[in-house]
Amino acid sequence: MPTDDELFTSSEVLGGFPAKRARLLLFQIESRTAYLMIQSRRTVDLYLTEEIAEQQELAFFEALAQGREPPVRPTIRDLERYAPQWQALVPPNRILQATLAHLLGQKYHFAQRDIPHIREAVGLDTEGVQQAFQRQYLQSLDTIYIRRVGLLEWMRWQWNKLSGWLEHLPPFWTAYALTFTEIVGASIFALPIALAGVGPLAGVVVLVVMGVINVLTIAAMAEAVTRSGSIRYQGSYLGRLVQDYLGRPGSILLTTMVVTICVIALLAYYIGFSLTLDGATAIPAEVWAGLLFLLGVYFVRRKNLHATISSALVVSAINLGLILILSVLALGHVRLEHLLYVHVPFLNGRPFEPALLGLIFGVAFASYFGHFSVSSCARTVLQRDPGGRSLLWGCIAAQASAILLYILWVVAVNGAIAPQALTGFSGTALTLLAHVAGPAVNVFGTILAILAMGMASIHMSLALSFTVREWVHGELRHTLALGRRQGKVIFTPRGKAHVSLELTYLGLKGTQPQFRLDLQLEDDTRRFEVEVNDTWEATTLLAEFAPKLHPRSTQLTIKIVSASADMVRVHLVTTMRMRYEGKWDTLGFDYLEIAGSSETPDMAFISWLAGREQASVEEAAHFLNQTEQVTQTLLIRLVEQGALVETREHGQALYHLHFVARRRRQATSDIWRSLDEPGEVATHKREAAQRMNRGMRLKRMKELVQGEYARSWLGLSPLLLIFLLVEWLLVNKLESFSQVLSFVGIVAVAVTAGVFPVLLLWASRRKGEYVPGFALPFLAHPAVSGSIYLVAVSILFLHGLFIWQNPFQRVVAILVGVVILGVTYLMVRQGAFARRVVIEVRQDLAEGGSSTFMVTDTGRAATQARVELGYAGGERVFQAASGVIPEFPDLCSAIFHVPGIKAQELRVWLHRVTAEGQPEHLPALVKVSLGKDIWEYHIDGAGKQFVFPLKDFVKKEHLDSPGKASQLEVEVQLVARTT
Secondary structure, three states: OOOOOOOOOOOHHHOHHHHHHHHHHHHHHHHHHHHHHHHHHHOOOOOOOOOHHHHHHHHHHHHHOOOOOOOOOOOOOHHHHOOOHEEEEEOOOOOHHHHHHHHHHHOOOOHHHHHHHHHHHHHOOOOHHHHHHHHOOOOOHHHHHHOOOOHHHHHHHHHHHHHHHHHOOHHHHHHHHHHHHHHOOHHHOOHHOOOOOOHHHHHHHHHHHHHHHHHHHHHHHOOOOOOHHHHHOOOOOOOHHHHHHHHHHHHHHHHHHHHHHHHHHHHHHHHHHHHHHHHHHOOOOHHHHHHHHHHHHHHHHHHOOOOOHHHHHHHHHHHHHHHHHHHHHHHHOOHHHHHHHOOOOHHOOOOOOHHHHOOOOHHHHHHHHOOOOHHHHHHHHHOOOOHHHHHHHHHHHHHHHHHHHHHHHHHHHHHHHHHHHHHHOOOOEEEEEEEEEEEHHHHHHHHHHHHHHHOOOOOHHHHHHHHHHHHHOEEEEEEEEOOOEEEEEEEEEEOOOOOEEEEEEEEEEEEEEEEEEEEEEOOEEEEEEOOOOOOOEEEHHHHHHHHOOOOHHHHHHEEEEEOOOOOEEEEEEEEEEEEEEEEOOOOOOOOOHHHHOOOHHHHHHOOOOOOOEEEEEHHHHHOOOOHHHHHHHHHHHHHHHEEEEEEEEEEEEEEEEEOOOOOOOOOOOHHHHHHHHHOOOOOHHHHHHHHHHHHHHHHHHHHHOOOOOHHHHOHHHHHHHHHHHHHHEEEHOOOHHHHHHHHHHHHHHHHHHHHHHHHHHHHHHHHHHOOOOOHHHHHHHHHHHHHHHHHHHHHHHHHHHHHHOOOOHHHHHHHHHHHHHHHHHHHHHOOOOEEEEEEEEEEEOOOOOOOEEEEEEOOOOOOOOEEEEOOEEEEEEEEEEEEEEEOHHHHEEEHHHHHEOOOOOEEEEEEOOOOOOOEEEOEEEEEEEEOOEEEEEEEEEOOOOOEEEEEHHHHHHHHHHHOOEEEEEEEEEEEOOOO
């Protein structure tokens, strides 16, 4: 019987290593595939925040550390789709490949024709693997395949092939499809109602003008995203982009606008969905609103819609087809008098009628809003086209296509329905169109409403839930595995504090786990090494290091679950943000690193030792036919690698295989003391125990309120409030889908899609990390970008002062306009548009990747830069703004000379890209020289930006040496990585 501490059973050990190594390899392949699936799904999670993404990754790593199934369970179809990404995990070992094939055949059912990528990755079609399989299992390798698959399974494989094709579209079509998917949605139902007052022809003019404005703003967003390094390597998070370029004021404003959009748009979708299905069925609108609310609650509790790129594109294609079908049905009932109806204020002496314009601009802004998709799809697109040309033109083409589709829709619907019927209608245009074009509209319209408004409401519900969970700063509790010097956990307090803490496992010191803590507060860096017996409260140390921070924001408790020489499992409880960097797809003993092939001497020895309980140096030397001295060297090396464990009995060194220990259930010392205590408990001890119990109950109540369970229910509170408001509006007949959509279009979408792209473009052209391969130079011209900014802001004041008549709407519009002007001024004061020099050093560990350096000055390549790369054997000099760094592991230092700078800031960005495409920051010592002044800083690996102000020093240099160009010298000394 295996004990609770054994990773493998005795029969598995005696059966030889190929099966165990293959089982570990399959676990790695499934884990890598699950991780890639999570990353792929984030492309369509438009409102996923960086903190929530970190928590999802921690849950994934925690599942691996505890040996549980990951949150995402890959199927054989997923393994097939991502086979090119995990192929590098499979070593050229025919026995191992044959054993892996056997495990795949046991666990999954598949036909040979369905897995071409797996066959290539594992080498199933090679003669050597087939012969190894025959020798090992005494049967042909073809026995792992099934002859025929059922209809349902066949459909799943066809969907998998379609998904693979959609996810590997050319970069232009990927950007186009994902952006068009986001733009065309439920807002199209309100367009005919909003434009009914002015008529179809005037409405077409409005659609073209507003469409052109949005083409320019989405192009500006695409360029800003292309220039961003954080989007390329640190995730497609718009919040991080805004924080990097526009600072904290911009980040707060963006969060406010996103929450506003989610709340009001969700309210509009509830109303539109329920009224549309009320008109198409005999079920009241209140019931439909309740069903949509329950659907949102279900997915919020699941915390994920599990949408993929392929599912999003397929739903978008269905929506497009339904819109075209409905347009054709409407075109068959177009009447000329409806089509030629024109009622424009001030035209032909008509007076100004605010009611006519009350819906137009807001609904138009909401209909063209798809700017978030630029950042969400950017990482995928930029990996295939780093220059950004495909991203830019794909987004522009998507907006242009939306203009044409909206024109067709408005001409068809408004030409078929009388303007008097559309004007002021509270529901969607589908209800009125069904009265004109017949019951077929109800069928197609119902499907479109479910897919468009139903899916959008789920996305909005998840976004609100994520936001509330972030605002409620509870305690994070995760159990993670840290390899010795192979991974680290990074903690950062929430808010604007520039504090970071890195936790790295150093191994055992005697019998105690030892950790290294790297603390950084702005420019102050300190390093500690601590031994943790069972539990360690790090809050006191953090309070001494950063006394200005509230102790509540820096709470950290470390509890040891299990520890060995090469791995520790720790339970972390903290109020800070937490993320993991390092190797995650291996368990304790990494067989694959030791065994490139089964014929190696190491594996021959390990296979021999697997059949024994333990062995001495003398026994090992006899098996290896070597001297004891040589054998001792081999044993020491395997112990350092974590493959073996050394023990001593009667003064003799014995060695046995190291297996990963599972967590044991341990009773506390207090329980054992209580069991040993004779007699009745004394009165004072009983009172002390009661006080302790009360304290424990209060602690448990506090943990319950701040825990994951309470936060998950608090995340449902916005949905419940919105649902109750919708029910009240429906009961009192106060609902209006178009009016609610117009309101959010003015007070939030106009800011997000009009103001932010312009501000981001201005900032990125001054401080961007990358130079796009293609850009539209006129976008940042004051006449263009300034006009867009003024249009977006002036629309707020026009609605607040003249167009809207409702006092609440007028006050909100004016207030938002004032806030936008004030925040823009604050951004300028805080240097959001300051010129910046960016020095990047990147190590790329991906297969086929190359390590590079790059120097940009004010958003342009610093062509006059001179770079000296220092190695132990000499140096290499480059006269270029960018280049490849040869032999990066041997690089000691890099010196960058940038002449004639006019920048006001300097950013030094040192990072590596892992084989999985994930970023890690490199620690280094940075020396900055400007004239006679020299500054020295330590950069840690926590990911905090190192931005050095140059404005005052450049000005001083010009005063000391007038007419002489400033010479900036930056020396980067890489710290030897021990993690």
